[in-house]
Amino acid sequence: MAANNSDEELRLLYDVVRSLPPMPLNDLLSRKLCPQCILRLFGKYGPIYAHYSRISAIFSEVVGHQPSCDDPSNEGLAVEDDICSVCYGILQFIHAEKQALVNKGCANDFAALICELARQEGHQADCFSLEVSVPPIIMEKENAVRLCMKEKYSSEDWFQEILQSEAISVKDVVKLSITKLLEKQLGVKSDSSSFRVRLTYTSTERPMKNANGRENNHAGKKRKTGFGNTVGGNRCESTVTETDLKQSPESLQENISCRQLERKISPCYLEILCSRTPIYIGGRYLKYSRNVSQSRWIIDDERMGEASVEEILGNGVLPLCRGDNYKFHAAGREDIDVRMLGSGRPFLLEIQNPRMLPSELSIKEMEMKINSLESKLLKVKNLKVVDDQGWTLMREGEADKQKQYAAIVWISRPLEDKDLVTISSLRDMKVLQSTPVRVLHRRSPLEREKTIHWMKVEKIIGSTQYFLLHLCTQAGTYIKEFVHGDLGRTHPSLGSILGCRAEILQLDVTDVKMD
Known part of the structure; x- marks a missing residue:
């Protein structure tokens, strides 16, 4: 069944490429747009982007143009001229690292890089969400392409159809390219999840200035992005508008003309961050000492009291979750010389970026370990993982x-x-x-x-x-x-x-x- 689906998607990719108008297609290729950017700027959506390794080959077969970065003789290395003039190498899986170019060669290798990082950091995932951030200069280049294409082809019949379509954002194409591969290599599904993979691309090239001398950096504004459309819509952002073009001095008009796309491009820098939203472990603590503060208490570099509830609980639970740090929250507080008896005081430990999700059994073992400490300063009871609503309920209890x-x-x-x-x-x-x-x-x-x-x-x-x-x-x-x-x-x-x-x-x- 999987093979049949793959064959069908490849046939769809062939049909999509053949449906593109030849003249603007070759024009865009000559201006060093990668095949992925061409497909998305024509509003082509769907599973076609999952076949990164075949897109360039199909373009070569259908159009007769083969970008050198996908040539097997190139040994997987890209030269500067081959970097896409719009996506800055993002959709070619090329990025800069310590002043050198790194080309992972294909989506599969790129997904493997992400998975290896997640494994090295020891993350345990039951599902994941993928987040992508790209620099504003990319949206600016996209709009420059649209303005050029509108100027050259607005009288063509096919262009009117493109006007009604919406370009696919670089972010969405990255997700379409690697999400299924990440699912396969991580062994879990993509869904709204506490475990997040974030790809942050940055560029040293700054957005151009408009007629008012301000940078065209409106990455937060959603705009429609078919060729020639610069406002409305909801998929991709643009920064340079036709108004900017008309109001700009001649030197700036040259910068945002099609000639800008012919300049040498430096690839983006990439930061891969795997993280998990905080988890909350709650319970009640009993404090038996009149020399233990609730939180860590240091005055003039001198510790007040022999220990703190915060440190005893945090240092006990943090290794269990393999988190970066913890925050201690309690329903009220008692002075250092006041014992906490009876049923105990409710508390939450917020574990930041936990690599492991503790099981019910491991939580109970941790409770026993804390309660068996020789110091006998405190004990805990009803230790368990709670949802983030526990924080709200505890704060309400503290006041009311x-x-x-x-x-x-x-x-x-x-x-x-x-x-x-x-x-x-x-x-x-x-x-x-x-x-x-x-x-x-x-x-x-x-x-x-x-x-x-x-x-x-x-x-x-x-x-x-x-x-x-x-x-x-x-x-x-x-x-x-x-x-x-x-x-x-x-x-x-x-x-x-x-x-x-x-x-x-x-x-x-x-x-x-x-x-």
Whole structure:
């Protein structure tokens, strides 16, 4: 079946080439346009471009013209004169590298080059997407060809048909040429995918300036691109218009005339980048040490605390995914001297450009490995790969959900029974908090209204001024400041409610509710 399809596509290619008007075809060949550019500028679409190795041979057979870069006697090397005057060698799979020309010879070899790079970097792909970027000068040259062809052949009957067609962009032709080959060599299908192959072509030749002295660089504007058409459409971009031609001084008119296509062309430089969009690994962490910060904390080149949650989790998970780097995101934060207990705090690790997609089993093994660390500083639970919606849900939880705390509190007078009644009777109390003094150096001075949902007191046997305070608050509430008042910057505070000084000796987060 595959052979039959290939034969049919080759017959289609023969028919397409034979259908082209001979005079402009030879004209374009003489101006050093490659066969691929000729086909696409005539609006020929379809699987024909997948047969790169046969296109030049068919042109030679049908037209009697053989570009030297496809001559077997040329040993796969191109000379400067053979580089296409419009696509700058892109559709001939020629590119410049360290001041030398590199000709991979055919689409199959070019696809093999891409696949080898992906394998060297260790990428694991279940499908892939192909992205292509080309320099603006190519669109400018395309429009120069159209203007020349319109000037010479606009009175011909066939030209009116071309006016109604749309040229195929260089980007699309590259994809049509190598996508099937990449599918075969990578062993996966092309689809919208997190794994991306990006080909970025750049040229040292700058776009020409128009009558206003500005570069004709409108690569972002979509324009219709049949011969003689310069606006509208949606496949290819153009930069030099007939208006530019008429308004340009004589010297510039010469630059954008057909004679420009006869100049020697330097091929584009090519950068091949294989990458994957970030993956997110989420779960909950419990922090047992009062000397571990949530994120890496360095002041004047000195580490604060013995470690950080961010580094312990990131350094554990990153090698599993073979990513370039990671970012740590958590649903809120606790101070370095505050433990995170109970059900744990939700977090996400954003792994950038991961080469491997971890399996469920490998994730569980990583969870066990982190939890078995000798330091016993923290543990993780419910570790798993989540989609990018997990980030949105976690940020919503950080701002809107509830958190429960347990604090050992000291007050400046003995605790009385009426104090227990007063504290436990408060429900959904609104508190206005200015940015605490202790974080003013790194936070904007704002006022925030937060809610204390409930509180209860647990007496400590043998003490009249120390007690255990349990409270549930809106996420983002500054608990220490709610207790001592922060020089009146939090009101009301526990101290103002009890009419005495109040301080926190130890604080733990006991629950972070996200649902």
